[in-house]
Amino acid sequence: MKTISAVLMLLLLAGCASGPRIDTSYSSTGHDSRAQFIILHYTSTDLPRSLQLLSGRDVSSHYLIAESPATIYRLVDENRRAWHAGESEWNGRTWLNATSIGIELVNRGYVESADGRRLWYPYSEEQIDALVVLLKDIMARHDLKPGAIIGHSDIAPQRKVDPGPLFPWKRLAEEGLLPWPDADAVAAERMRYASAGLPTIAWFQDALAAQGYRVPRHGHLDDETRNVIAAFQMKYRPARFDGEPDAETAAMLQVLGNQAGR
Template structure:
C-alpha cells in the first residue's frame, strides 16, 4: 500500500472510530525489513515477462528491460513479492519476506541436443541501469556490500539464474559486492595445488559465505550444485562443481586477511 493511501485509510479509520494516532515520536530501534536483493533472469522476452510477473502468482519488485533498459516497478518495496521461493542465505530461509527481487529480461539459455547450454548475454545498457538501481536501493535500505545475491546463490539445488554471463565483477567494481583479490587467489592457489583440503573444508567455507550446503564431508550432488553456483559467480569460465585448488583459493580470498599473509 502506498504511503498516501495508508494516510487516507488512517484518516478514515480515525473518523469512524474516534481513534487519534500521534506520529510525533519516532523510535531509534528500527531498520528496513530488506536484508538482501536477489537477482534473476526472466527466461522470456519483455511482453511475456510482464504478463508472468503481473498476472500470475510469481512477482518481483522490479523488472529491467533490455533494449531499452526500462525499469518497471511492479511491487512496492514495503510489500512482499513472490520471487525467491524455497531459499536460504546466511541462515535465513524463505527470503521473500526479507528481500527485494529484481528480474532482468534475458532468455537465459538454449540447450543443444547434446545438453550443451548456450547462454544469452546481458546488454551493457541493462547492466548500467541495474547498477544505478542497486546503488539507490543499497543506500535507501542501508545495506552492506554483499547483500546482493543471485537466485542460484539462495536456491542452488534448483536455480541457475542469473547465469554465468551475468557480470558479477562489474558489480564488484561499482562497490556493490566483495570480490576476491587476485594476488591472494594466486598465492592460495599455489599452496592448494600442493595439497587440496577435504570436502568438509569446502562445505564449511561455502556455509560461511552464506550458502545452504551439507556439512557431512561427502561430495554428493547437493554439494556439487552449491560449488557450481559459487564457481558460476566467481569463476564463470568453468563451473563443473569440482572442489579444485582455484575454487579453494577463491573461497579463502573472500575471507578477511589474518596476520601477515
C-alpha cells in the same frame, strides 16, 4: 430527534473509519529496513511475456529491467512482499521473500544445443548499466552493505541457475556493490593448495556456509554439495562451474574468508 441521532451516528462511523488516534511524538532508533537482501533473476523469456508473467497472481518481482531500451519497471512497491524467491536460504535466513527486493532481468537464460550443452544468452551493456544505477539507489535508501546483492542460484542452488554464468558479477564488484577476491591473493593461495593438496570436503562445506550458502555439513561430496560449489563457481569463476572442488575454488573461498575477517 431522529435527525440528530442520525448525524451523531454518521460522525461516530466516520471516526471509526479513520482508524485509532495514534500519538507519533516519540520514535525509536532501534530499527532497520525490512529489506536485507537484493536478489537478481533472469526471466527466461522476452519482455512481453515477462511483463505478463510478473503482472499476474502467481509470481512477482519488485522490478523488471528490459534489454533495450533498458526500461526499469516497478511492479511491486518495495514496502510490499513480492513472490520471487520461493524456497530459499542465505546466511541462515529462510523464505527470503519477506526480507528481500527482487529484480528480474529480461534474458532468455539458455537453450540446449544438439550435443546437450547449454548455450547462454548475454546481457546487454545498457541493461547492466541500468541495473547498477538501480542497485546503488536501493542500497543507499535501505542502508545495505556490499554483499547484500545475491543471485537466485545463491539462495536456491539445488533448483535455480539464474542469473547465470554470463551475468557480470565482477562489474558489480568494480562498482563497489559486492566483495570480490583479490586476484594476487587467489593466485598465491592456488599455488599453495596445488602443492600441498586440497582441503577436505568438510572444509569446503564450512567455507561455503560461511559465505552464506545452505550446504550439507557431513563431509561427503554429494550432489547437493556439488550444486552449491557450482553456484559459487558460476559467480566467481564462470569459465568453469562443474561443481568440482579444486585448488582455485579453494583459493577463492579462502581469500573471501580472509577479506571478511574469518
